[in-house]
Amino acid sequence: MKEKVLVVDDEPTLLETLAYNLRRQGYDVYSAADGPAALEIARSAHPDVIVLDVMLPGLDGFDVCRILRRETNVPILMLTARDDEIDRVVGLEVGADDYLTKPFSMRELMARVKALLRRVRLIREEMAAEQSPPQTRPLTFGNLTIDLNRHEALRDGQPLALKPKAYDLLVFLARNRGMILSRDLILERVWGWDYAGGTRTVDVHIRWLREKIEPDPKHPTHIVTVRGTGYRFEG
Numbered sequence: 001m002k003e004k005v006l007v008v009d010d011e012p013t014l015l016e017t018l019a020y021n022l023r024r025q026g027y028d029v030y031s032a033a034d035g036p037a038a039l040e041i042a043r044s045a046h047p048d049v050i051v052l053d054v055m056l057p058g059l060d061g062f063d064v065c066r067i068l069r070r071e072t073n074v075p076i077l078m079l080t081a082r083d084d085e086i087d088r089v090v091g092l093e094v095g096a097d098d099y100l101t102k103p104f105s106m107r108e109l110m111a112r113v114k115a116l117l118r119r120v121r122l123i124r125e126e127m128a129a130e131q132s133p134p135q136t137r138p139l140t141f142g143n144l145t146i147d148l149n150r151h152e153a154l155r156d157g158q159p160l161a162l163k164p165k166a167y168d169l170l171v172f173l174a175r176n177r178g179m180i181l182s183r184d185l186i187l188e189r190v191w192g193w194d195y196a197g198g199t200r201t202v203d204v205h206i207r208w209l210r211e212k213i214e215p216d217p218k219h220p221t222h223i224v225t226v227r228g229t230g231y232r233f234e235g
């Protein structure tokens with residue numbers, strides 16, 4: 001989707017020129033000539049960046065910026081006709097991200113807009129990465145694969161119909177491959193320490209798992225019984 005830029009200026013010629021050049025760069029451009037209109041468009045169009053003149057009728061750019069900062073974190077590039085340090089300080093204090101003094105070159109303005117949009121993209125990518133669960137490599141044992149991302153087990157590439165607890169049990173056994181695991185430990189780690197059932201539950205689920213994953217459930221090669229102790233998962 002095209003990135004959206006809102007341009008706010010009360011000089012019709014400059015407003016038209018800015019909009020024209022931004023469209024040539026491939027942006028969707030929205031225009032406003034006063035403060036109230038700028039707020040209305042910003043709230044409805046949700047632009048990715050705003051180019052905002054300070055001197056505006058209705059509400060000046062400082063007021064518009066101050067109001068928007070209470071509602072959104074959209075990057076704002078402020079424009080002013082005065083090269084006054086006080087204006088720059090006030091603009092930054094009310095929440096502007098960048099400042100450009102008139103007259104300015106169109107090339108510089110485009111570079112500032114691109115820089116702000118690049119920052120937006122980076123923030124969105126970081127947020128998406130934080131919200132996405134980390135990808136884990138599948139556990140593979142011969143013809144048996146456990147896909148931890150999709151929460152499924154496959155035998156010869158075919159998904160196995162496992163009950164949730166049977167799948168949890170399989171994952172616990174596979175992650176502790178080669179270790180002798182007692183029934184009590186398995187019960188605590190898979191069912192929880194407050195589970196009211198006995199260790200017979202473990203044996204029943206082991207039998208169900210063997211029927212699903214073992215070529216010969218009576219002579220298992222993956223889930224091996226350790227007499228008098230529990231079970232061991234073999235790759």
